[in-house]
Amino acid sequence: MRIKVLLVLLALCAGVAVAATQMSVQVQKCVVRAKPNAMGARIVELAYGDRIDVGSLQNGWYPVTVNGVSGWVPASSLSTKKIVMRSGTGDAATGASSEEVAMAGKGFNKQVEDEMQAQGKLDYTWVKKMYDFTAKEGDIVLFRAQGSLTGGGQ
Amino acid sequence: MNRKCLILILLALSVSIPPLFIGCEGLPEAGTAVGQAFGVIDDEEADSILRVGTAIQNAWQRLTPEQEYYIGRAVAAKVFQSYKPLNLPEANAYLNLLGQSLVVFSDRPETFGGYHFMLLDSDEINAFAAPDGLILVTRGMVQCCGSEDELAAVLAHEIAHVVEKHGVSAIQDARLTTAVTTAATEAGKQLGGDELSDLVEDFEGSIGDITKTLMSGYSRGQERDADAGAVRILRRAGYPETALITMLQRMEQRFGKTRGGFGSTHPSAQSRINSVTPEIEGVSVPASPIRQQRFAKAMQAVVVAN
Numbered sequence: 001m002r003i004k005v006l007l008v009l010l011a012l013c014a015g016v017a018v019a020a021t022q023m024s025v026q027v028q029k030c031v032v033r034a035k036p037n038a039m040g041a042r043i044v045e046l047a048y049g050d051r052i053d054v055g056s057l058q059n060g061w062y063p064v065t066v067n068g069v070s071g072w073v074p075a076s077s078l079s080t081k082k083i084v085m086r087s088g089t090g091d092a093a094t095g096a097s098s099e100e101v102a103m104a105g106k107g108f109n110k111q112v113e114d115e116m117q118a119q120g121k122l123d124y125t126w127v128k129k130m131y132d133f134t135a136k137e138g139d140i141v142l143f144r145a146q147g148s149l150t151g152g153g154q
Numbered sequence: 155m156n157r158k159c160l161i162l163i164l165l166a167l168s169v170s171i172p173p174l175f176i177g178c179e180g181l182p183e184a185g186t187a188v189g190q191a192f193g194v195i196d197d198e199e200a201d202s203i204l205r206v207g208t209a210i211q212n213a214w215q216r217l218t219p220e221q222e223y224y225i226g227r228a229v230a231a232k233v234f235q236s237y238k239p240l241n242l243p244e245a246n247a248y249l250n251l252l253g254q255s256l257v258v259f260s261d262r263p264e265t266f267g268g269y270h271f272m273l274l275d276s277d278e279i280n281a282f283a284a285p286d287g288l289i290l291v292t293r294g295m296v297q298c299c300g301s302e303d304e305l306a307a308v309l310a311h312e313i314a315h316v317v318e319k320h321g322v323s324a325i326q327d328a329r330l331t332t333a334v335t336t337a338a339t340e341a342g343k344q345l346g347g348d349e350l351s352d353l354v355e356d357f358e359g360s361i362g363d364i365t366k367t368l369m370s371g372y373s374r375g376q377e378r379d380a381d382a383g384a385v386r387i388l389r390r391a392g393y394p395e396t397a398l399i400t401m402l403q404r405m406e407q408r409f410g411k412t413r414g415g416f417g418s419t420h421p422s423a424q425s426r427i428n429s430v431t432p433e434i435e436g437v438s439v440p441a442s443p444i445r446q447q448r449f450a451k452a453m454q455a456v457v458v459a460n
Contacts, residue, residue: 026218026219026220026266027219027264027265027266028266028267028268029264029268030264031264037258038257038258038259038263038264039258048220048266060261074261074262074263074264076261076262076263076264076317077264079218102218104220105220106218106221106333107217107218107221107332107333107334107353108217108221108224108225108333108353108356108357108360109220109221109224110224111344111345111350112224112345112350112353112354112357113224113227113228115350115354116228116354116357116358119354121358122228122231122232122235123231123234123235124227124231126230126231126234126239126272127227127230127231127234127288129239130230130270130272130288131267131268131270133246133247133249133250133270133271133272134250134254134268134270135247135250135251135253135254135255139251140251140254140255140258143251143252143255144255144391144392146444146448147302147442147444147445147448148392148440148442148444148445149255149391149392149393150392
């Protein structure tokens, strides 16, 4: 009896794991890389809400295939929920549950931020400037090489 | 066993297994249904398992990365109300190059809006991680570091707070009722007066919860997790893990010369050293004159600006 129960539970888990293979990009820019490592060569960039087929999770990275090319995407950049970008779509109209669908722009959004500024509650001047502070991938590679940083294990 | 063991298995199925699989929201129900069907648990026990299975997600865990992005921007704006930015392009460029070279080795290399680092014009020894990756470091904190390796340890600690979402975890659940309720809100729809007013009020409250925590300090457990996360990032990136220890020792020596900041808000440096020491694997990393030179050059600008 106990073995039967365990078999049923295992079958249940296996069935769920195999069935759910599509995920959504939940960040503004998601880079598909040649290796499961954020220093891996860039293959293509995905956008917020893009749906992709994924394989089995390995050390925090999902193997993906985009336009016939294989690569890797960090698990933290993907969601199991479908992200609805525009109003009036089928999912929004049918009232799919929040467990299945995430509405882009819901809740705390640009309109709320604009209102905070309009009411003079927050000044975003330097926050916006911070987004100009970034580093190109080539410069990071050079920075690491010059500094004898030979790590790279995940 | 064996009834007890089976209930434990079902509990494990309800609570532990779902994160390992994709789209397993239905598993608690499925697990308990199987248990009931085989007659090993009664209805009351089934309800109990379901409660455990569904109560593990707090309201902040239901925030989307996009909402975390808007929260993080507001938290950073709030920090800028108390601390002036240190507008030194070369030093900020160095800080971002160093920060990005660590971010790529974190468990969350991409956030909704990406990671961005900036110096603050303050002698206080402190650093702040706003949700989604806006990281602010005081001049005092940078001057407290004796090397690029130690500054890397500071940044890695703040990156770990972002990875673990410690900032948004400070938000009281009640403030997020409207923000996480999606059924009535269609994407792109302009919010009405009352709805917008409620959301702005909840938003302000949420920002207040986070900034209060940033200023008064995370829990000891969260600091311990961030230190452990920092050690992992340093090791993967090729920096010496022990840089976190030497940075903490240096900070402790400086505490007498500063007010506020890490000195009054965090667990003591010694208790953090004791907690993080077991995480260190002791990978040998040779010293690099180039790292020291570029750190000294960037620091020169910061010192001159004082």
